[in-house]
Amino acid sequence: MLEIKNLHVAVDGKxxxxxxNLTVNAGEVxxxxxxxxxxxxxxxxxxxxxxxxxxxxxxxxxxxEDLTAMAPEERAAxxxxxxxxxxxxxxxxxxxxxxxxxxxxxxxxxxxxxFDAVTILKTVRAKAAVLKIPEEMLKRALNxxxxxxxxxxxxxxxxxxxxxxLAILDxxxxxxxxxxxxxxxxxxxxxxxxxxxxLVITHYQRLLDYIVPDRVHVLSAGRIIKEGGKELAxxxxxxxxxxxxxxxA
Amino acid sequence: MAAIETREKIAALGEKYKYxxxxxxxxxxxxxxxxxxxxxxxxxxxxxxxxxxxxxxxxYRRWREMTEPNWARVHYPKIDYENAYYYAAPKTGAxxxxxxxxxxxxxxxxEKLGIPLHEQKLLAGVAVDAVFDSVSVATTFxxxxxxxxxxxxxxxxxxxxxxxxxxxxxxxxxxxxxxFFATLNSAVFSDGSFVYVPKGVRCPMExxxxxxxxxxxxxxxxxxxxxxxxxxYVSYLEGCTAPKRDENQLHAAVVELIALEGAEIxxxxxxxxxxxxxxxxxxxxxxxxxxxxxxxxxxxxxWTQVETGSAITWKYPSCILRGDxxxxxxxxxxxxxxxxxxxxxxxxxxxxxxxxxxxxxxxxSAGRAQNTYRGLVSVHPRAEKARNYTQCDSLLIGxxxxxxxxxxxxxxxxxxxxxxxxTTSKIAEDQLxxxxxxxxxxxxxxxxxxxGFCKEVxxxxxxxxxxxxxxxxxxxxxxxxx
Numbered sequence: 094m095l096e097i098k099n100l101h102v103a104v105d106g107k108x109x110x111x112x113x114n115l116t117v118n119a120g121e122v123x124x125x126x127x128x129x130x131x132x133x134x135x136x137x138x139x140x141x142x143x144x145x146x147x148x149x150x151x152x153x154x155x156x157x158e159d160l161t162a163m164a165p166e167e168r169a170a171x172x173x174x175x176x177x178x179x180x181x182x183x184x185x186x187x188x189x190x191x192x193x194x195x196x197x198x199x200x201x202x203x204x205x206x207x208f209d210a211v212t213i214l215k216t217v218r219a220k221a222a223v224l225k226i227p228e229e230m231l232k233r234a235l236n237x238x239x240x241x242x243x244x245x246x247x248x249x250x251x252x253x254x255x256x257x258x259l260a261i262l263d264x265x266x267x268x269x270x271x272x273x274x275x276x277x278x279x280x281x282x283x284x285x286x287x288x289x290x291x292l293v294i295t296h297y298q299r300l301l302d303y304i305v306p307d308r309v310h311v312l313s314a315g316r317i318i319k320e321g322g323k324e325l326a327x328x329x330x331x332x333x334x335x336x337x338x339x340x341x342a
Numbered sequence: 343m344a345a346i347e348t349r350e351k352i353a354a355l356g357e358k359y360k361y362x363x364x365x366x367x368x369x370x371x372x373x374x375x376x377x378x379x380x381x382x383x384x385x386x387x388x389x390x391x392x393x394x395x396x397x398x399x400x401x402y403r404r405w406r407e408m409t410e411p412n413w414a415r416v417h418y419p420k421i422d423y424e425n426a427y428y429y430a431a432p433k434t435g436a437x438x439x440x441x442x443x444x445x446x447x448x449x450x451x452x453e454k455l456g457i458p459l460h461e462q463k464l465l466a467g468v469a470v471d472a473v474f475d476s477v478s479v480a481t482t483f484x485x486x487x488x489x490x491x492x493x494x495x496x497x498x499x500x501x502x503x504x505x506x507x508x509x510x511x512x513x514x515x516x517x518x519x520x521x522f523f524a525t526l527n528s529a530v531f532s533d534g535s536f537v538y539v540p541k542g543v544r545c546p547m548e549x550x551x552x553x554x555x556x557x558x559x560x561x562x563x564x565x566x567x568x569x570x571x572x573x574x575y576v577s578y579l580e581g582c583t584a585p586k587r588d589e590n591q592l593h594a595a596v597v598e599l600i601a602l603e604g605a606e607i608x609x610x611x612x613x614x615x616x617x618x619x620x621x622x623x624x625x626x627x628x629x630x631x632x633x634x635x636x637x638x639x640x641x642x643x644x645w646t647q648v649e650t651g652s653a654i655t656w657k658y659p660s661c662i663l664r665g666d667x668x669x670x671x672x673x674x675x676x677x678x679x680x681x682x683x684x685x686x687x688x689x690x691x692x693x694x695x696x697x698x699x700x701x702x703x704x705x706x707s708a709g710r711a712q713n714t715y716r717g718l719v720s721v722h723p724r725a726e727k728a729r730n731y732t733q734c735d736s737l738l739i740g741x742x743x744x745x746x747x748x749x750x751x752x753x754x755x756x757x758x759x760x761x762x763x764x765t766t767s768k769i770a771e772d773q774l775x776x777x778x779x780x781x782x783x784x785x786x787x788x789x790x791x792x793x794g795f796c797k798e799v800x801x802x803x804x805x806x807x808x809x810x811x812x813x814x815x816x817x818x819x820x821x822x823x824x
Contacts, residue, residue, distance in 0.1 A: 141779050144771070169781035181776040185794030191780075194790060199781035234794065251780065 094119045094156060094290040095140075095259055101150035102132075102139045108149065109135040111315035119258075120287040124301055124326060125294045127312030128334040133294045134178065136312070137263040140292075141175040142168050155259065169195075170202035172258035176248040176265050183235040188247065191235045192217055196254060220253045224280050242273035249280040260284070261292045266300035278303030298330040313338045359616060362586030365451045371560070372429035378402060381529050384429050388498045388532075391505065401518045401528035408522045414685040415714045415746060416654045418627060421592060427560040428530045432474060451554065469494055471535045471551045473564055483547065490546050492576075493538040497565050500536035507538055511569055515598040515635045515662070523594040523656075524631040527563045531596065534564035539574035539605075548804055553582040555615070555626070561592040568598070570605035572638060577608040579807055582615050582651070588624045590653060595630045603638025603665065608646070610803055611659075612811055615651035620709070620821070622681030625653025632659035633689075636668035636697075644671040645688065646802040648811045650818040653682060658716065660689035663697035663725075670699040673799040675811075677792075677818045678711030678743070687717035687748075692728035692758070701732040704796045707743035708822035714746040721758040728755060734764040737795050739788065739822045789816030 095117040102110040109132045117123050127133050139146045140153065142165035153160040160168060183191065197207040208216075221231060224246050236244050245265055252260055262281065266274055281304050285291070293304055301309070301323065309325040310317045313334070318341040319325065329337055372383045381402045385395040410421070432445060451474070469483035471494065487494050493504060501508050518528045535551040555562045570576050582593075593615060599607050609632075618625025628651075634643035645659040655678075661670025672688035690699035699719065707713040713736065721728045736745035747764050769791055777787035793800065793812050800808055800815075 141775075143775050143779075165775070165778040166781050166783050169779055175779050177776065177779075179772075181770070181772050183773055183776075183791055183794055185797035186790055191790070194786070195777075195780035195782050198783065198786060202781060255781075 094121075095292075096154040097151070098154075099151035100136075100139070100148065100153065102135055103147045103149050104135065104145060109315055110139065112151070113312075113315065113317060115310065115317060117259075117290045117292060119290055121307045122285060122291040122293060122304065124304075124306035124309045125292060125312055126296070126298070126309060126326065126329055129296065131312045132315045133296075133312055134263060137175055137261045137292075137294055140168075140259075140261055141165055141173065166198070167202065169255075170199045172256075174252055174255055174257035174260045176245075176252060176260065176262045178264040178267060180236050180244045180248055182237045184237055186235050187232055188235050189214070189217065189231045192231075192251065192254060195251070199255060217250075217254060221250055223253070223283065224250050225276060226250055241268035242270070242276075245269060245273065245277050246280070249277055253280065253284060258288065259290050259292070261294065263294045264296065265293070266295055266297060274300065275303060298326045301326045311337055311341070313341070318342075359586060361583035361614065362616060365447060367445065367447050368433040369430050370433045371427050371431075374427055375424045376402075376426075376428055376530070380428050384530055384532060387429065387431070388501070390498075390501055393505075393509070394501050397513070397518070398529050401525050402530075404519045405522070405525040405529055408519075408525055410522050414656050414716070415712060416656060416683040416685050418590070418654055418683075421590075421627070423526075426592065428563070429532055430560045431532075469547050469549050471496060471549075473533050473535075473551060473553045487545070487547070491540045491543055492545050493536065494549055495536055497531075497534045497536040497567060500567070504536070504538070507569065508536070508567070511598070511600055512567055513598075515600060515633045516596050516631050521631060523629040524596050527565060527594050527596045527631070530561075531563045531565035534566040534595070535568075535578075536566070537568040537576060537578065539570045539576045541571045542573040543571075544574070545576040548577050548579060550579040550581070553580065555583075555591060555593065561594065563593075564595045566595070566597040568607055568609070569600045570602065570607050570641075572602045573604040574602075575606045577610070577804060579610040579612070579804060581612045586616050586619075586624065590618075590624060591626050593626050593628050593630070593652075595632075597630070597632040597659075599634035599643055601634065601636050601638065601641035601643050601668075604640045605638060606642040606644075607634065608644045609634070609659070610807065611645075611647040611649070612803075612807060612814065613647065613649045613651050613655070614814060617651045617682050617818075618653040618680065620680045622653070622710075625682070626651065627654045628652035628657065629654075630657040632657065633662065634660065634670070635662045636665050636670060636694075638668070639665040639694070640667045641665050642669040642671075644669075644673070644802070646673040646799065647675070647686075648799070648803070648814065649674070649676040649684060649686060650814050652684075655682075655684040655686050657686045658688055660691070661699060662691045662693065663699065663728075664693045665697075666694040667696045668694055669697070672699075672701045672703070673802045674703045675706070675796045675799045675815070676704070676713055676715075677706045677815065678708070678713045679818055679822055680709040680711060682709075682711045684712070685714040685716055687715045689718040689720070690730060692719075692721040692725040692730070695724065695726040695728075697725055697728045699728075699730045701730070701734075702798055703732075703734045704799055705734070705736045705745055706739065706792055706795070706819070707736070707745050708739035708819055710742045712744045712746070714748060716748045718750040719752070719760055719762075720750075721753040721755050721760070723754045725755050726757050728758040730758075730760045732760075732762045734762075735795070736764075736766040737792065738766065738768045739819065785816070785820060788819055788822060792816070792819060
């Protein structure tokens with residue numbers, strides 16, 4: 094599904110990722126853990142194709158294709174989804190309208206017919222109910238005045254709606270209380286599937302109690318310094334990043 | 343939904359300004375230049391009575407004494423008034439009595455503009471007056487309207503058939519010598535719409551005028567006069583387009599609205615004159631005087647404008663709140679892209695007690711455009727408890743454009759309450775990235791974000807036109823990012 098080799102990424106001329114290697118197969122959930130400034134968000138933005146995240150070396154292959162050659166919206170249409178750490182507000186654009194515009198743009202890009210308003214409304218309502226997103230929220234402007242939990246739930250709703258092949262969750266746990274965290278994790282777990290790969294990026298082990306990963310990678314100073322199974326997350330929690338980084342050096 | 347249509351429209355267009363075609367039709371013009379003879383020529387062409395000619399000549403003589411205003415934030419080369427044409431009309435012989443007699447080329451032109459004039463094809467519930475250069479070529483649903491007692495006809499016809507109404511109201515809101523462009527219009531105005539809604543009548547359909555400039559080197563000077571008698575209601579919409587030409591063409595219109603006691607007039611504009619190309623060549627100079635008079639108590643006048651076209655826009659639709667408890671509203675979207683310059687806003691003149699006004703202005707600048715909101719809220723001594731709320735929001739796209747807000751506030755009554763809010767923002771890079779990541783291409787994302795920014799104003803438009811206006815917003819900003 095995803096094959097990253099020797100990836101170097103610079104932002105404003107400063108190298109953040111320094112030779113990252115990572116392979117994620119369909120059906121797997123991988124966690125990327127690391128301290129602040131280790132390059133976690135840079136990795137997620139580089140995968141999504143954000144401007145100013147310059148790939149200076151290495152390759153990213155997604156389902157056999159060169160991901161770096163694709164525009165961000167093309168990546169989205171081909172099934173790359175990034176649940177953002179800080180979802181943005183778009184005043185005056187209702188959440189429902191945004192979802193419809195995005196879903197149909199993706200369908201159009203894939204050469205599929207667009208959904209009519211009624212079909213989309215029904216689909217969104219059904220998926221929203223699972224995440225306990227009230228109807229009223231869909232009528233409000235996108236993310237405007239939403240609580241942290243509401244914003245994150247809306248990200249997961251979009252993931253459920255777009256049915257991506259590769260979902261990247263960037264610090265989805267940040268700013269959530271335990272109830273909201275459980276709800277979000279349930280939403281994510283419901284989307285685990287043999288056809289879908291997930292990359293869960295997090296600072297804390299807490300989220301991984303609820304979204305149990307197949308593999309855990311520790312990112313430090315732009316490189317993956319340690320890999321392991323789900324128990325690695327526990328070890329990190331116990332020892333702290335500093336010790337793990339020392340051990341790996 | 344609209345954004346998707348916008349994207350399709352953009353893709354289908356190839357050329358940005360789809361109204362830029364010219365109709366090849368034989369024209370009759372007044373001789374080049376402006377003299378008393380030009381004024382006499384126009385008046386004679388319209389078969390006007392002597393009093394109308396005298397009115398025009400009076401305006402002409404005053405205009406000769408006046409100088410062009412230069413206080414607006416717009417820059418353009420000096421206009422050579424002696425070298426333009428002031429009258430151009432399709433050569434069709436006698437005035438057509440019904441649609442069947444209208445030159446098929448003209449019908450085809452309006453069809454192409456998306457304004458079919460055959461009544462059966464029209465939007466249900468919208469009557470259209472189509473003005474082509476200096477003449478009205480067709481007015482639809484006249485019979486149906488006259489059943490309700492509503493007069494909707496070209497102003498040239500009203501001058502002949504309803505002189506008592508025209509004499510009483512023409513120039514009563516915008517006086518002949520009001521300003522340079524209005525005075526010029528008073529001398530040479532050619533056609534436009536006239537509406538009279540009698541006492542207590544709610545006009546049964548939307549009224550609409552579609553202005554088309556076709557002839558080259560010709561100015562368009564339309565004149566619109568709308569009167570809502572006591573307790574009457576009317577909603578009116580105007581649309582405008584022009585061919586693509588390298589030259590600049592002058593458009594100087596005057597619109598007067600009169601609302602008597604308890605009457606309401608809702609006036610909406612979708613202005614899409616040719617804006618010039620991306621290098622600033624060509625485009626319409628749009629110098630327009632629009633004013634409404636809430637003459638009676640509890641009357642209401644509401645202006646809604648979507649200004650996307652024209653190389654230069656100089657326009658301040660205003661309300662004189664004369665009647666006690668009268669209400670004035672101004673909702674505006676002004677989009678300037680490439681080298682367009684827009685200087686637009688409103689004046690709310692509070693004369694009566696308990697008068698209320700509301701101003702919502704959304705200015706969007708892209709490319710190297712300059713966009714200015716200029717407004718006046720004036721509360722006179724007698725206007726006890728007058729209230730105004732003003733909100734001016736500016737959105738910048740890219741780093742080379744400008745947004746300016748020039749609000750004037752004068753209050754001579756201590757009980758008045760005036761609120762003014764202004765914001766300036768940019769389309770944030772993170773908003774665009776968020777849309778892209780969800781699969782929405784850039785042009786569509788800009789249209790979506792800008793339509794969101796304009797929402798409060800778009801909501802004011804009649805339903806039939808709101809969708810069109812949303813599309814127009816997207817198309818006007820094509821190529822503004824990236």
